[in-house]
Amino acid sequence: MKFVDEFRDRGIAQRIVKKIKEFDSFKVNLMEVCGTHTMVIFKQGLKGMLPENVNLLSGPGCPVCVTSQEDIDKVIALAKNRDVIITTFGDMVRVPGTDSSLEKEKGNGADIRVVYSPNESLRIVRENPAKKVVFLAIGFETTSPLIAASLLDARKEKIENFYIFSSHKLIPPAMEALLESKEVKIDGFICPGHVSVTIGSDAYRFIAHKYSIPCVITGFEPLDVLHSIYMLLKQIKEKRAEVEIQYFRAVRPEGNRIAQELISEVFEVSDVRWRGLGIIPKSGLRLKGEFSDLDAEKEFRPKTRKSKENPDCVCGEVLRGVKRPTQCKLYRRICTPEEPYGPCMVSSEGTCAAYYKYG
């Protein structure tokens, strides 16, 4: 596959690892923010190739994992409404809420459909004029422009039975919250490549300037990740703190202007709750006033009882890089992909899922 195979070359990989091993005079914690990076690292066995002084931490870049228990319970409540068709990306279906899950509700007769694109959702809307179709808008800046585009299309077509449950979140504020909490020493960030396609490298400048921490915007092939680790180590050794773009074949410093405009046309920034990180100011997106008629929460007012997370589930700490899944009491013993207790084990980008499947 073009643009894929070349970036999996074993010879180059081994030579970069050799170079990485030359940085042996200091120990570092590098955090890969994005869940997809966690998966690449595990799937390609990169951890085992790195020397001991380079420690990789998984961050909160898994959109399903950081969705709060309340939001999950609200979505499940929405599904119980027999007039509603829930359309969602696959991961959400098995996430356990306080009492139930979308999967369980499907067994009870709820109409829940997995889609791969918001366009599919619009297709379902057009085919079901008598029903109300809700799209679970969960994702970071890679995905929010697409949702915005679909909402604008719905508006143009004067579609009246389409809603979204907005749970979009923003990556840079979460990175700042991690740094402010000072829980874990982070010496460098492997920054999410596709989020950065939208927001550009400028969005991370404050991390380099305010916190003096190097950032490298990284692609998703194994050579990209190894390349970035090398670039981070080089910055650390040379006592630099800059934002570099390793993934420059797709990411520009200013990002994608059209995508940014789509987002700002439909959404505005708000304070939202993240699982494991609490409420982070200006870290989420909600629909602007003129689009509030498309807001599923406003339309349906889903009622939930008190949302509770399982007290033994440490997804929150895993998301902050404070604990590894192996340090969770439930991991593997009780919490498995077949019977997950938290979203980190369910999501295709979840850290616990990665450890379980590939570790």
Add this chain to the structure above:
Amino acid sequence: MCLAIPARILKIEGNLAQVDMAGVKREADVRMVSNVRVGEYVLIHAGFAIEKIEEKDAEETLRLLREIA
């Protein structure tokens, strides 16, 4: 989900393009990539093209990779 795959543009009609990913053909919305032309490569995420991939940049990246080692 940050999954985005490189695909080649086969045909463009307004906002929609027919793209080819390793022989698999599908439709993608290209409104976010301005001035994209048939034969060029884009990154597809959830049915939308989110950015162009410049071949010369990919080659440059590989060149840098080979230089390090």
Add this chain to the structure above:
Amino acid sequence: MQPITNMVEKIEDSAKKILLAHGSGGKLTHQLIRGFVKKFGNLPLAKLDDSAVLSFKGKLAFTTDSYVVDPIYFPGGDIGKLAVNGTVNDLAMVGARPLYLSVSAIIEEGFSLVELERIVDSMERAARAAGVEIVAGDTKVVEKGGVDKIFINTSGIGLIDSEVDISSKNAQVGDGIILSGTIGDHGIAILSAREKFDFQTKVKSDSQPLNGVVSEILEVSKKVHTLRDPTRGGLATALNEIAEQSRVGIEIEQDKIPVKEEVKGVCEMLGFDPLYIANEGKLVAFVPGRDCAKILNVMRKNRYGRDAQIIGTVVNRHRSRVVVKTSVGGERIVDMLTGEQLPRIC
């Protein structure tokens, strides 16, 4: 397009559908059965007794499988072809020469007779290609909604040579692991045929009979330890089952595993891993190390083993676990399929 000939007497075009009466045991049932018998054309079946009477001597293999694949037609085959090849292959995987099959169909009221004939024709062709006879059968008809169009069960018997001892428990340290061809084809072909997936691909199901390849392998070496056709759960699940049952470690190389470019493309697009996707015409063979090259050669000479590759070895380490060496040279565990399966893939 075959003309509708012998399935039923002349009926109005619009009425050429399976009726509940076809399952009631009366005249229509007999018409249907006679249609099947004529298609499958063999002596035991033609007797129309309650059971087929067969005789042979030796170690018997006996297997059964049901097919509920959705959709019933897909690139590369249909439910009928799948049902025959699936059971033929299950017999071949224990080193048996498949001889006789039974077919049992549960049909939804309203199912088109033309389509039924098409499926029966497909089964006849598949049986002929595999060199087996369909000697017993049953049909039931249920009300609309009772089943989804048609479900088929096939059972099969075959003979095993006394020197042959093939089992999932027999893999040994030092064995080479040979995969007969590309993985992921069947699952992706099914996916692409389902309406909800809006991509087009030329990938075809790999449903094919493997008894020919297996008998050719056994001709050059009776010391084959394990054979498995990786269907639901894919190659990863099959290898894990063998590792567990034989209590051995398995190491495979990602880059040696043949995968068609288009299959890779769809998998990347949808976030699937070819290692976990169903196959219907592939086998993985565990053979003594020194026989590997010889057996690989034999497999590649057979049309169903052209793309065969040695993909790994059986080791003394990490017993019961499967480890893969990744494209870039890292290592990681390959687990069994957990969580969601693609529904009704076979």
